[in-house]
Amino acid sequence: MNFKKTLLALAITATAGTAALADVKIGVSLSLTGPGSGLGIPKQKQLTLFPKTIAGEKVELIILDDASDPGKAAANARRFVTEDKVDVIFGSSLTPTSAAITPIAFEAKTAQVSGAPIAPQGDKESFVFRLPQGFAVMGHAVVEHMKKNGVKTVGFLGYADGYGQGWLGSMGPLLEQAGIKMVDVERFARTDTSVTPQALKLTAVNPDAILVVASGSGAAMPQLALAERGYKGKIYQTHAAATPDLTRIGGKTVEGTFVVSGPALLGDQLPDSHPSKKQAVNFVTNFEKSFGPNSRNQFAGHAYDFQIAMEKVIPMALKSAKPGTPEFRMAIRDGLENMGRTVFAHGVMNWTAKDHEGYTLETGVMTKVVDGKFIVQ
Amino acid sequence: MDFSIASILMLDGVTNGAIYALLGLATVLVFTVTRVIFIPQGEFVAYGALTLAMLQTGKIPGTVWLLLIMAALAALMEGVARWRHNGNPGRALKAALKILIFPAIVSGLSVWAAPQQFSLWVQAALSVAIVTAFGPLVYRVAYQSLESSPPLVLLIVSVGVHFAMTGLGLLFFGAEGFRNPPFWDERFNLGPVAVSGQTVIIFAVSLALIVLLWLYFERSLRGKALRATAVNRTGARLMGISSHSAGQLTFLMAAFIGALSGLLIGPTTTVFYDSGFLIGLKGFVAAVIAGLSSYPGALLGALFVGIVEAFGAFWASAFKEVIVFTIILPVLLVRSLRAGHSDEDH
Amino acid sequence: MKIKNFALLVLAIAIPVLALLPLPDFWIVQLNYIGLYALVCLGLVLLTGVGGLTSFGQAAFVGIGAYTTAWLTLNTGMSPWLTLFVGLAITGASALIVAAITLRMSGHYLPLATIAWGLSLYYLMGNLAALGKYDGLQGLKSLSIGSLDIGQGRWFFVLTWVILLAGATALLNLLDSRPGRAIRSLKGASQMAEAMGINTFRYKVSIFLIAALLASIGGWLLAHFQLTVNPSAFGLKMGIEYLFMTVVGGIGYVWGAIVGAGLIKLLDDYLQVALPALIGTSGSYEVIVFGVAIVLVLKYLPDGLWSLVARYLPSAPRRVDWQDAGNLPSRSKPARGESVLKVDKIRKQFGGLTAVNDISFQIDAGQIVGLIGPNGAGKSTTFNLITGTLSKTRGQVLFRGQDISSLPARGIARQGMARTFQHVKMIPDMTVLENVAMGAYTRGHSGVIGAMLRINKAEEHRMMKEAQRQLERIGMGEHLHEQAGNLAMGPQRLMEIARALCSDPALLLLDEPAAGLRHKEKQDLIQVLRQLQSEGMSILLVEHDMDLVMDVCDHLVVMEFGTLLTQGTPEEIQASPAVRAAYLGTEH
Numbered sequence A: 001m002n003f004k005k006t007l008l009a010l011a012i013t014a015t016a017g018t019a020a021l022a023d024v025k026i027g028v029s030l031s032l033t034g035p036g037s038g039l040g041i042p043k044q045k046q047l048t049l050f051p052k053t054i055a056g057e058k059v060e061l062i063i064l065d066d067a068s069d070p071g072k073a074a075a076n077a078r079r080f081v082t083e084d085k086v087d088v089i090f091g092s093s094l095t096p097t098s099a100a101i102t103p104i105a106f107e108a109k110t111a112q113v114s115g116a117p118i119a120p121q122g123d124k125e126s127f128v129f130r131l132p133q134g135f136a137v138m139g140h141a142v143v144e145h146m147k148k149n150g151v152k153t154v155g156f157l158g159y160a161d162g163y164g165q166g167w168l169g170s171m172g173p174l175l176e177q178a179g180i181k182m183v184d185v186e187r188f189a190r191t192d193t194s195v196t197p198q199a200l201k202l203t204a205v206n207p208d209a210i211l212v213v214a215s216g217s218g219a220a221m222p223q224l225a226l227a228e229r230g231y232k233g234k235i236y237q238t239h240a241a242a243t244p245d246l247t248r249i250g251g252k253t254v255e256g257t258f259v260v261s262g263p264a265l266l267g268d269q270l271p272d273s274h275p276s277k278k279q280a281v282n283f284v285t286n287f288e289k290s291f292g293p294n295s296r297n298q299f300a301g302h303a304y305d306f307q308i309a310m311e312k313v314i315p316m317a318l319k320s321a322k323p324g325t326p327e328f329r330m331a332i333r334d335g336l337e338n339m340g341r342t343v344f345a346h347g348v349m350n351w352t353a354k355d356h357e358g359y360t361l362e363t364g365v366m367t368k369v370v371d372g373k374f375i376v377q
Numbered sequence B: 001m002d003f004s005i006a007s008i009l010m011l012d013g014v015t016n017g018a019i020y021a022l023l024g025l026a027t028v029l030v031f032t033v034t035r036v037i038f039i040p041q042g043e044f045v046a047y048g049a050l051t052l053a054m055l056q057t058g059k060i061p062g063t064v065w066l067l068l069i070m071a072a073l074a075a076l077m078e079g080v081a082r083w084r085h086n087g088n089p090g091r092a093l094k095a096a097l098k099i100l101i102f103p104a105i106v107s108g109l110s111v112w113a114a115p116q117q118f119s120l121w122v123q124a125a126l127s128v129a130i131v132t133a134f135g136p137l138v139y140r141v142a143y144q145s146l147e148s149s150p151p152l153v154l155l156i157v158s159v160g161v162h163f164a165m166t167g168l169g170l171l172f173f174g175a176e177g178f179r180n181p182p183f184w185d186e187r188f189n190l191g192p193v194a195v196s197g198q199t200v201i202i203f204a205v206s207l208a209l210i211v212l213l214w215l216y217f218e219r220s221l222r223g224k225a226l227r228a229t230a231v232n233r234t235g236a237r238l239m240g241i242s243s244h245s246a247g248q249l250t251f252l253m254a255a256f257i258g259a260l261s262g263l264l265i266g267p268t269t270t271v272f273y274d275s276g277f278l279i280g281l282k283g284f285v286a287a288v289i290a291g292l293s294s295y296p297g298a299l300l301g302a303l304f305v306g307i308v309e310a311f312g313a314f315w316a317s318a319f320k321e322v323i324v325f326t327i328i329l330p331v332l333l334v335r336s337l338r339a340g341h342s343d344e345d346h
Numbered sequence C: 001m002k003i004k005n006f007a008l009l010v011l012a013i014a015i016p017v018l019a020l021l022p023l024p025d026f027w028i029v030q031l032n033y034i035g036l037y038a039l040v041c042l043g044l045v046l047l048t049g050v051g052g053l054t055s056f057g058q059a060a061f062v063g064i065g066a067y068t069t070a071w072l073t074l075n076t077g078m079s080p081w082l083t084l085f086v087g088l089a090i091t092g093a094s095a096l097i098v099a100a101i102t103l104r105m106s107g108h109y110l111p112l113a114t115i116a117w118g119l120s121l122y123y124l125m126g127n128l129a130a131l132g133k134y135d136g137l138q139g140l141k142s143l144s145i146g147s148l149d150i151g152q153g154r155w156f157f158v159l160t161w162v163i164l165l166a167g168a169t170a171l172l173n174l175l176d177s178r179p180g181r182a183i184r185s186l187k188g189a190s191q192m193a194e195a196m197g198i199n200t201f202r203y204k205v206s207i208f209l210i211a212a213l214l215a216s217i218g219g220w221l222l223a224h225f226q227l228t229v230n231p232s233a234f235g236l237k238m239g240i241e242y243l244f245m246t247v248v249g250g251i252g253y254v255w256g257a258i259v260g261a262g263l264i265k266l267l268d269d270y271l272q273v274a275l276p277a278l279i280g281t282s283g284s285y286e287v288i289v290f291g292v293a294i295v296l297v298l299k300y301l302p303d304g305l306w307s308l309v310a311r312y313l314p315s316a317p318r319r320v321d322w323q324d325a326g327n328l329p330s331r332s333k334p335a336r337g338e339s340v341l342k343v344d345k346i347r348k349q350f351g352g353l354t355a356v357n358d359i360s361f362q363i364d365a366g367q368i369v370g371l372i373g374p375n376g377a378g379k380s381t382t383f384n385l386i387t388g389t390l391s392k393t394r395g396q397v398l399f400r401g402q403d404i405s406s407l408p409a410r411g412i413a414r415q416g417m418a419r420t421f422q423h424v425k426m427i428p429d430m431t432v433l434e435n436v437a438m439g440a441y442t443r444g445h446s447g448v449i450g451a452m453l454r455i456n457k458a459e460e461h462r463m464m465k466e467a468q469r470q471l472e473r474i475g476m477g478e479h480l481h482e483q484a485g486n487l488a489m490g491p492q493r494l495m496e497i498a499r500a501l502c503s504d505p506a507l508l509l510l511d512e513p514a515a516g517l518r519h520k521e522k523q524d525l526i527q528v529l530r531q532l533q534s535e536g537m538s539i540l541l542v543e544h545d546m547d548l549v550m551d552v553c554d555h556l557v558v559m560e561f562g563t564l565l566t567q568g569t570p571e572e573i574q575a576s577p578a579v580r581a582a583y584l585g586t587e588h
Helices: A002-015 A037-047 A070-084 A095-107 A122-127 A135-148 A162-178 A196-205 A216-228 A244-254 A263-269 A277-291 A298-318 A326-338 B003-034 B041-056 B062-086 B089-116 B120-146 B151-173 B197-219 B221-231 B233-238 B243-265 B275-289 B295-326 B328-339 C003-020 C025-050 C058-075 C080-102 C109-127 C154-175 C178-184 C190-195 C200-226 C236-249 C254-279 C286-300 C305-312 C379-387 C409-415 C432-443 C448-452 C457-473 C489-502 C519-534 C546-552 C570-575 C577-584
Strands: A024-030 A057-065 A088-091 A111-114 A128-130 A153-159 A181-188 A209-213 A234-237 A258-261 A342-344 A347-349 A365-370 A373-376 B187-190 B193-196 C339-350 C353-364 C368-372 C394-399 C417-419 C507-511 C538-542 C555-560 C563-568
Touching (some): A037 A057, A037 A216, A037 A277, A037 A298, A057 A070, A057 A298, A057 C254, A070 A088, A070 A095, A070 C025, A088 A095, A088 A298, A095 A111, A095 A122, A111 A326, A122 A128, A122 A326, A135 A162, A135 A234, A135 A365, A153 A162, A153 A196, A153 A216, A162 A181, A162 A209, A181 A196, A181 B295, A196 A216, A196 B003, A216 A234, A244 A365, A258 A263, A263 A298, A263 A365, A263 A373, A298 A326, A298 A342, B003 B041, B003 B193, B003 B221, B003 B243, B003 B275, B041 B062, B041 B089, B041 B120, B041 B151, B041 B243, B041 B275, B062 B089, B062 B120, B062 B151, B089 B120, B120 B151, B120 B243, B120 C286, B151 B275, B151 C286, B197 B221, B197 B243, B197 B295, B221 B233, B221 B243, B233 B243, B275 B295, B275 B328, B275 C109, B295 B328, B295 C109, B328 C080, C003 C154, C025 C154, C025 C178, C025 C200, C025 C236, C025 C254, C058 C080, C058 C109, C058 C200, C080 C109, C080 C200, C154 C448, C178 C200, C178 C448, C178 C457, C190 C200, C190 C409, C236 C254, C236 C305, C254 C286, C254 C305, C339 C379, C339 C538, C353 C379, C353 C538, C368 C379, C368 C546, C379 C409, C379 C417, C379 C507, C417 C489, C432 C457, C457 C489, C489 C507, C489 C519, C519 C538, C519 C546, C546 C570, C555 C577, C563 C577, C570 C577
Parallel strands (some): A024 A088, A088 A111, A111 A128, A153 A181, A153 A209, A209 A234, A234 A258, C353 C563, C368 C538, C368 C555, C417 C507, C507 C538
Antiparallel strands (some): A342 A347, B187 B193, C339 C353, C339 C394, C555 C563
């Protein structure tokens, strides 16, 4: 199969000669299975709405599952740069998997647009661009809300995986700065039959607020367990729980929960003056047209933002090079770095040569679950 | 750690333990009759819970289609095998049809009933029927021709079946989890602990099944015949006990127990397509503690695992899996030393 | 040239050729993965395929190797070439601990134990902060020699496949040597091995250790290839995949490891792209295909793909090149009249049943003693008590004046007692010569390392020469290179005798040597026994064929219901009414 593909490719390039036959190839590595699937699948769903052509060029998305495994993500990346020779990589949806892709993308001088927040990558920084808000950005919104509401002690009930760890790591310094004490840390697995012991311990310690760090449908069980144990304090959820799966499984129990989110989900609640309002509304409307009312999802929003970025950058790059060439890949990278202020559904992005991070600290928005919907606070 | 916390943990441990006990029982059951270490037992649990969840949403669960495909495959295999064996196409066809009948009826019923959104009890019964029908088919397709292989080969086959069932589970149910409504909404107060109706059902069902299984295998002729198959297959066959039907019957029971367990945990746990593995594994630990041979032993082992898990999760929740799976090692060692050399070593 | 050497040569040439050809980079990436997976699979071939110890936990050892190098290179800046050895040391230590606990387990308990500790290790690695918990460690550097960066491309390919080649060569060498024959007896003939003086537990530990070390090297390579290390590559699923690769390739064959790893990796890649296109949605659906494939392979091709190749490949017989070899060290033989065996009131009780009831008798040098009695008299049990295969409840056995009562079977074998078995125990896929050479185990000392490096050639030649000599001595000279499993019953029994003779025994114990032999074969057997006796051998014989027994034995011991009935010369026994009553019943 590889041999045939190679022959075919050779034949095509030998007989073609015209630019019209070259496609823009985008390699996408997402966690579609495993613990990170809650963050990866919505992105994949949004990508089904990706345009088939941009600026007259056909665009091909090659989507591979990395199963939340950095090793597999690295293998996918290697495949993208050696076999498929993609022009840009979008991936992954988790921090460790995205970080595994970076050195390979750098070696192949291909830009990587990461769907997860990753730490500064030193000399490889020039080829990585981050779409989502970092844990610190979201955490900032949570801590600010806690401060405003007089929360003095916090408990942590989170996944025993990279997502949980990332939040735990970011919350530590933020809480310290705000003078709030983290009094207990409990971990659980998505597939556990019960989290009663952990909920029991937390309820006994009785902090003012508990932060639940889980994704999608997995975020409901810890809350149900806490409710069963009679916990009466405030409950905060992370942006991975800002999905209808939480309310579907949690039902009445999750009413009143504070869930932090990016602005992409809240388009209709944003004031008209908010720069992202139009894009956010656009994103939600199109997504829910295809996937049902109330299906809007945080992480799908990042995939939408990727589309915006590509629609801006690809035409620019096409002016100077043909797809499939090293010059084109470089042009895409340069385009991303130099495209200036760009309005995303999740906020206003402004990548510069020095800053491939993304949003400022004020980007996280606190919402509350009211009647099964997420209402901005 | 005061009394009320300890008692809540005990209750939680025992409740989970009851589920592990059911799975442990099924594991011991399958092993004592067929010598298969059935790792995919947990998958029946997940399938049971998720099939019900799908029916609750009014859709036809993917398991129905899988059931039909497997039934067709098994029927084909059986037909061909019978034809080869005695050259009579009529008999072969009859045998094939026999395999096809129950799955076809159940599938047909499900396809008709799914959009009708019947009551919870009806849907639950349907889910159990669908998953139970799987049992003998899995045996026929994957294990029957390897009946006389050593348990190691059967163990590897089990791993293969587990992979296939998990992957198919992802295909049918997606990566997100589901919860089912409880069968009994009541709550009872027993001193410091609040026992939910669901918990009472779990205990009642587990106890009933244990008693039934024990009676069946110790007291009834059929049950003893099944046990004979495991001890000496050829001897049993000479006595007129068909090892094929023994195997299929056993897997039918195991699938039934699995489906039932799925219904029991559905309301209290969010079930994902891959939840089955870890639950099945813990039931399996319980069965191994019992030496893969004793039902009361499996029950005790399961309760032990549940309680260790509950207290472990309270004290060091991050390490709870490490604790549960490390305790199995000294148990295995003790068991193995007691068992001495198996008949494969000579 | 032997097929094995030919294949190794082809591989050795292929490595630099492939590295230089303008192959697509992606193919090199694939070959790199295949190479390091094949290393782990090599260990499984030795451990599971040859040794019969099923392990689902090899991935955990890969993890130890990978994490060691990751942590050390990231935190202490140690050179990766050094961390390799640190990793091997840590892996070796943990393997020994695990082996001590799990290898005493028999049957299916061992794979269960490997599943359990594979899971424990996975969760442990995922919870240690120093190892980055579930995110693992990132930012590793590639390997380099001086200023040459080995990277992840062609140089890495050369490195990996050279290591793989070295590993394969070492294993092939090992399997065709004194320790190799011992290892090949672990799966299904361990009782016989113990009777030949082999410490089977020590060899089990050895192969477990070798497999773990190979996995550790694989982990080291993986870490410096992926530049990231995290627990999911070392969990149960990967452990199962390694076993699966090896089974598909052919678990009993060294080449099966490479074929299996290659096939599964390529299939995995193909399915990763093809299945989502087929199904219409992305996700890891390859597991379904793999699951089905495992079942199919085990049903229809349990010996793996390489078995197909091996079946059609011509196998050249071993080249006889040991004519000039020296002799193995030999034992001092008992003088005429010396007491060779003295059995004093040995007893065996199984619960309430007394199978052997205070039996006493004696064998002097150069005697052929027969142990006879009706069925169920306890003859074979007595045999097993004397040879140490079964433990005594009470009693004493003196061998040439030494008390051997508490020695295990292999200790007794070393003293100079050799036996055959009632049901022939041999290794069917080794040749007759190799099976017989097993008997000479106690007369050699080359170890595992020596065998792998092939520095044991001289001793091997001596062993082969001895084996050939014994086979010719009993008239089996033309069957040297036949597969032992293809022989008929008669020649198989003679082979067992030749094997026993190879250990240069002072006392030969034969358990029903004539069972299943035809008349002519029995005559030949009698000749062989007489010949041996004339050369000074003492023999204890359990037999049912009365003609043979009366013909060949000097002294008979008769047992009934576990008790000694009477003993004496053949004439005395034939005349004894008690013996007649025991065999035929009393007159009334």
